[in-house]
Amino acid sequence: MRSGFLYVRRALIETIEPALVGWWNGSYDRATGALSLVPGARRFEAGCPIVPAILGLGSAIAYAERIGIDAIEARVRDLTAYAVDKLSAVAGFELYGPSNAADRIGIVPFNVRGVDPAKIVAALEQQQCIIEAGNFMADAILARYGVSTMARVSLHYFNTHEEIDRVAELIAAAVA
Secondary structure: OOOOOOOOOHHHHHHOOOOOOOOOOEEEOOOOOOEEEOOOHHHHOOOOOOHHHHHHHHHHHHHHHHHOHHHHHHHHHHHHHHHHHHHHOOOOEEEOOOOOHHHOOOEEEEEEOOEOHHHHHHHHHOOOOOOEEEOOOOHHHHHHHOOOOEEEEEOOOOOOHHHHHHHHHHHHHHHO
16 A cells, blocks of 8 residues: 655646546546546545555654655665566566666566466465556556556566565566
């Protein structure tokens, strides 16, 4: 679960396009490519509110401040670049989003050519390794790449290079 907050001056809300669009804040017509957003601040909420995450946000902020926001960002950027590099070695790997790892952080969406992402997730799950597959309410991204579903590795500062190595090995074995 993730939560956060965004402060936007009321006069600017309607001028800013949200980074994510989902069923909660708008709709996307795949046939026409038209995107419709709800008015007001809710346009920045791509999914339904996660009450426990909202309630724990204060403690999470205090914890992150103790570690250091810059240190967390640097760590996640390092892990993201490492993951993109390792996963790119898997035969048939297709990365979605920016090809330059410096332009992404924490999320690595992908498919392996000819393999159902759900098969990859199930194989990893049997090894007590969790990644996700689905459409992630990301219709615009899926349409851009001409796919209906994708797998996703999600990283944070507490992950390790060794865990990423294991994920890459398990994915390679699952698709072999």
